[in-house]
């Protein structure tokens with residue numbers, strides 16, 4: 025077993041990990057190790073061969089691999105040490121000390137003793153089992169991301185007569201992709217009365233190919249014992265319960281699921297870092313620092329992002345903050361808690377902590393769609409910030425930057441609430 | 449034509465236990481299984497409990513063999529390196545009516561003088577199980593109960609039988625049987641076998657096998673039980689197997705940690721007509737969740753990682769095991785109606801059936817000197833300490849290559865499963881041997897890598913690889929660019 029001392033370990037080599045490592049390097053952090061379990065850097069972007077990446081960050085439309093490659097090239101120009109095909113098994117923290125255990129076939133087990141850690145492990149897809157669809161358990165049921173990898177990276181097609189459950193972006197993109205590969209995509213079912221994907225994906229991936237989107241519908245039973253043969257679908261009521269009498273059988277040979285992503289926080293949990301039940305990610309302050317000082321989180325491991333541009337931005341923040349921490353080993357001070365109010369599902373960061381940096385970026389999502397909403401920030405009974413936004417959808421993350429003037433008061437109250445009011 | 453002393457039909461835990469016991473003697477034995485792996489029927493979908501005999505009826509064959517298995521089971525599992533955790537069980541009453549039933553049960557148990565069963569009051573129950581529903585009022589504590597992996601037990605019996613000379617044919621469904629002078633002829637989809645004795649351990653299909661010789665002595669009724677499996681991070685919320693108070697037909701819904709550290713909730717009991725219908729249903733799953741919540745009030749539904757159902761093979765007239773020579777054919781032994789606790793009782797069933805075989809015409813039971821427990825233990829990387837893991841990787845670099853991320857299964861372990869005496873050939877086979885694909889992502893990440901390894905070790909193309917044999921293909925073709 026090798027033991028090594030370093031300044032920063034970044035776990036995960038997707039867009040979040042890449043940007044965090046680069047940001048820390050720019051801030052002159054010396055020994056940075058970037059660990060990725062896959063054989064190459066880039067994370068989930070490798071399989072996203074469609075374009076639509078980088079509009080905000082680079083002002084141009086790139087494919088996933090193109091977006092990733094820019095960062096991979098930049099990292100190659102630095103002295104950031106890259107460990108691919110290496111899996112982190114555990115993070116441990118005690119006082120100021122932190123250890124990261126990683127394995128691969130050439131170095132064996134290595135323990136990195138490090139000053140700071142950035143968590144950038146991304147997310148995984150929710151499965152058929154996790155959403156508890158009853159029925160038999162045949163082959164032919166896949167998550168959309170798995171199929172995306174089979175088709176785009178390996179060149180295999182999983183089936184010919186396909187139904188997609190869930191209108192998440194990956195599902196929409198795969199509806200188009202499988203159609204182009206000659207499979208018959210019968211439709212996309214969504215249990216909610218609205219879609220969970222970006223509007224541009226509904227238009228470009230379904231409407232342009234005449235693939236029906238059935239809202240308020242779900243799969244209630246799976247049939248077939250060896251390979252899937254069909255599903256029973258039904259309409260659901262306002263409480264998302266299937267309405268008796270609306271069931272109908274649909275023959276398929278493949279079922280794709282695009283029913284949500286779950287931040288991959290097993291390592292985080294092992295280190296006993298505080299987690300947010302709603303986001304599934306760590307609880308963080310404005311520097312994306314978790315409940316353990318010196319451990320930061322960014323990208324999909326913190327909250328599921330719909331745009332990679334925001335991932336990069338968040339990772340820059342975390343990387344710079346990690347650099348400051350390594351420099352000064354500062355401990356966390358007084359804090360202001362941020363509580364999500366009316367029609368706010370969650371807010372990142374969940375708290376603001378001294379020393380305060382200004383301005384602060386907030387990312388959040390609505391619980392229900394709203395055509396025009398006024399976002400309000402309240403400290404006690406005082407409203408300190410408001411702004412209007414149009415077309416609010418749970419699927420589209422809202423990002424705003426706010427400068428505050430009255431920190432003293434906020435710290436006194438200790439709490440900041442964010443609410444969204446409908447504007448007619 | 450291949451000629452054997454004994455031909456066993458069915459590679460569930462019962463068939464495998466019989467094969468393993470027969471391997472101790474100088475006999476030529478073959479086992480025929482219709483699916484692509486052992487433990488593909490009821491033996492793969494059950495509660496995995498080594499039952500303590502708290503509701504045993506020693507008058508029945510089921511009761512007798514259960515009690516005998518208590519004596520020989522743990523040692524056998526140890527010899528075969530099958531993980532067995534004797535964590536004990538609580539049979540818990542949640543109402544005064546149930547307390548009364550439990551008291552009755554306790555009185556009966558005391559009459560039988562069964563070891564290691566004691567009475568717990570409410571406080572003692574809460575002490576042992578702080579997370580239990582606070583309506584719990586009393587419990588029986590059966591210390592002998594334990595948890596095992598039902599498929600690993602079956603594979604282990606099969607493997608050690610192979611290492612002692614037994615042959616196993618998979619994908620071999622028996623479709624014809626007839627007596628020819630002093631021999632039985634057994635016809636499978638692939639070929640004809642000849643043997644002195646045939647053992648019918650075909651589980652749910654055992655009555656169908658009987659009809660092949662015109663024997664309609666018994667009928668099997670499938671009784672389905674559905675389950676929820678929860679993520680590993682829930683496995684340690686309880687310390688014991690938690691049973692409800694048993695009813696006439698079933699031990700009721702239970703909540704238990706599994707040997708692998710998950711949490712299992714189920715089964716309900718529903719009579720159905722089809723012997724293949726291992727489906728879960730909305731209604732059944734609701735019943736299971738309600739039953740589970742009666743035991744643990746805050747089950748975390750968001751942590752469910754799998755749902756499945758298993759079918760008990762029941763002879764309704766007796767609710768007992770049916771182990772005897774066919775009335776129509778003196779060379780055929782039925783081993784049928786093996787409902788719960790069939791997994792627990794399997795070693796005793798094996799012993800009992802071998803005794804019956806020993807009494808048959810042309811069979812002499814001569815112990816085989818070379819018999820031994822040769823099965824190598826399965827190494828589980830994720831269960832080892834960091835130092836042990838580091839040492840393993842130094843010896844074999846493939847232990848440094850994680851294949852299944854959720855369960856932290858390494859390439860070396862997958863390759864082991866592909867090269868053992870009873871090798872895995874399907875994704876399901878790998879999953880049940882080394883847990884790869886059994887975690888929270890259910891194989892989404894690692895499925896493709898495992899298919900590559902199966903392809904390499906069994907000389908198949910990736911397109912030929914299946915989930916569970918037959919038509920359960922994963923990939924239908926290649927993309928346009930390929």
Ligand SMILES: Cc1cc2nc3c(=O)[nH]c(=O)nc-3n(C[C@H](O)[C@H](O)[C@H](O)COP(=O)(O)OP(=O)(O)OC[C@H]3O[C@@H](n4cnc5c(N)ncnc54)[C@H](O)[C@@H]3O)c2cc1C
Nearest residue numbers: 036038039040060061067068076112145146323324331332
């Ligand atoms: C299918 C799909 C389509 C998308 N389409 C678009 C789009 O059109 N436009 C857009 O802007 N955004 C899109 N996104 C969103 C964007 O790509 C993601 O939000 C972004 O890739 C997330 O970056 P990340 O670095 O947090 O995670 P990932 O890219 O998932 O990277 C995480 C990395 O961490 C590694 N890792 C995890 N655990 C460990 C460990 N223990 N040890 C070592 N390494 C580990 C993983 O292997 C992975 O490489 C899409 C996302 C998906 C999934």
Ligand SMILES: Cc1cc2nc3c(=O)[nH]c(=O)nc-3n(C[C@H](O)[C@H](O)[C@H](O)COP(=O)(O)OP(=O)(O)OC[C@H]3O[C@@H](n4cnc5c(N)ncnc54)[C@H](O)[C@@H]3O)c2cc1C
Nearest residue numbers: 458460462482489490491497622651673760789790791792
């Ligand atoms: C819901 C449930 C929970 C249970 N819980 C427990 C428990 O906790 N503890 C316990 O001790 N017991 C339990 N049991 C009982 C236990 O699982 C069974 O008793 C045991 O698995 C039966 O094994 P078997 O070998 O008889 O049947 P199976 O495992 O079904 O094996 C029969 C085999 O025969 C094969 N076969 C059938 N027809 C043919 C043919 N024509 N040719 C070739 N092969 C054929 C089948 O494919 C199958 O593999 C439970 C059962 C169920 C259903």
